[in-house]
Amino acid sequence: MIQLEGLTKRFSNGKGIFDIQFEVQAGKVFGFLGPNGAGKTTTIRHLMGFFHPTKGTAKIDGMDCWQDAARIQEKVGYLPGEIALMENMNGLDLIRLICDMRRLKDRKRRDELIERFQFDPDVPIRKMSKGMKQKVGIILAFMHNPEILILDEPTSGLDPLMQKTFVELLEEEKIQGKTILMSSHMFQEIDRTCDQVGLIKEGRMITVNDVAEVRKQQQKVFVVTFGSVQEVEKLKTADLLVRHQEGSRVEVVIRDDYPLFLKTLASLDVQNLDLHTQSLEELFMHYYEQEGRS
Amino acid sequence: MIGALYRTMIKTNGKLMLYMGLGSFVIMAAYVALFPTIANQNMDQLLKSMPEGLLKAFNLSDGLNTLNGFLVAEFYSMIYLILLIVYSVLTANHLVSRLVDRGSMAYLIATPNSRLRVITTQMLFSLTGLVFISVCIVLGALVSDAWLIDTSMLEMDRFLQINVIGCLTFAVICAYSFLFSCLFNDERRALSISASITIIFLILDIVGKVSEDLDWLRNFTLFHAFDPAKISDGTVKVLPLSIGLAGASIFLFVLSAIIFKRKDLPI
Helix, strand or coil, X not given: CEEEEEEEEECCXXXXXXXXXXXXXXXXXXXXXXXXXXXXXXXHHHHCCCCCCCEEEEEECCEECCCCHHHHCCCEEEECCCCCCCCCCEHHHHHHHHHHHCCCCCCHHHHHHHHHCCCCCCCEHHHCCXXXXXXXXXXXXXXXXXXXXXXXXXXXXXXXXXXXXXXXXXHHHHHCCCEEEEEECCHHHHHCCCCEEEEEECCEEEEEEEHHHHHHHCCEEEEEEECCHHHHHHHHHCXXXXXXXXXXXXXXXXXXXXXXXXXXXXXXXXEEEEEECCCHHHHCHHHHHHHHHC | CCHHHHHHHHHHHHHHHHHHHHHHHHHHHHHHHHXXXXXXXXXXXXXXXXXXXXXXXXXXXXXXXXXXXXXXXXXXXCHHHHHHHHHHHHHHHHHCHHHHHHCCHHHHHCCCCCHHHHHHHHHHHHHHHHHHHHHHHHHHHHHHHHHHCCCCCCCHHHHHHHHHHHHHHHHHHHHHHHHHHHHCXXXXXXXXXXXXXXXXXXXXXXXXXXXXXXXXHHHHCHHHCCCHHHHHHCCCCHHHHHHHHHHHHHHHHHHHHHHHHHCCCCC
């Protein structure tokens, strides 16, 4: 449904995206993962026909994203990464404008979404909080029941409760067979919904893989505090990777050796166990190292 | 052209043109209504004591003894220009580069409408405002001339010619402001370039009129095309000039549309 072939965009400062290649099949959810500034938004802008590629092509449903941009929009719902709604109007005016520009007659879905996200559409846009604007963006992207959804960091700006509502919405769309591409800089955000994950760094794809595979490869860091330093020595005899030690507090890196880790811990005097939050690079050290070696 | 977008633009950006239209209607009506009182006070005697260059700069050389001459001197030489410069430059900026700079253009382009249709709608809106303000000005004068003063004093043909040429001159200003608005993604940059160019045109025109020696400067300003005193004299060939101005603005608008269609939009 979505195909990128050797997509390259070189900006005048030498940065950009280079030879991006992946395919999202109909009905699949693709998580586009990368740190900030890696080129996720640039790639998405090509899909939307905002950017003209230097080289390569981006296609949606067989149509060229630059040439046939307007026709493609009939099937696509888009949520921009930066919420920049038009000002001088209220939320409902903007929603109505986009409805009319889409020649959308059926307003049922729209009203349903407004209800669901508990959003007051009569508030002037300039008085809206970031979260409210994000809700307007979500309604604009979903109200015409598009076959394909392109979502650039969709949950940023939403509070945890609304994030949950949004993930539920995504899961429903997925069941209906929608093709979804969503970008994120946090694996946890896409872990639940995505079938496939594409990792991008500094404008280049590092890997495209099934989410289950990627999940296996991700490493987690647990911070364990023991009752005494002797306990740490006992832990070290097990075949586990201890990254850092500070007295009786250690950081253990785990990829898929959970059973061993748990067994070892069970026999020791553990006082506290915490999950260390990591950047994408840490989470997928394995892939990044491979990339570095090749 | 997209009807829904056009109506939204009227709602969100229409205030500026509405206020300017109503304002100029009132100013124009007031000038026409005041004219008989001023004409009786032998203003011409006073004017004759002033230097020639200065009179020319403010289109006063015709004197103030006809209503047309009075309006040319009092309204079309400065207030009119400032009013429409502000409108043309600001509107062009709000309609394209502001939306691109702030990113909200994304929502418009992400609908099944081509960029060409979006940009044509914005162009038509900017021209609508220009025509609306021009019509308000003309109506202000006509209404006042017909009902507020005893005998009608407006030379209608020449008066309409001034407004048509004025409107077409500003269509060119709208068009090049639009061009810069399409060219630059930075709102402030687009605004400052179109504003500076227009102000330079205005200064060249005034300086060229004040000094005989610097008359050649006027060849480099668009305002050379709009000389209300000469149109009032009847020494301007109105038809070829109108065609020329219309052609120039169409050319610039088409060029802006092509640029907007082909550019990368960082939205």
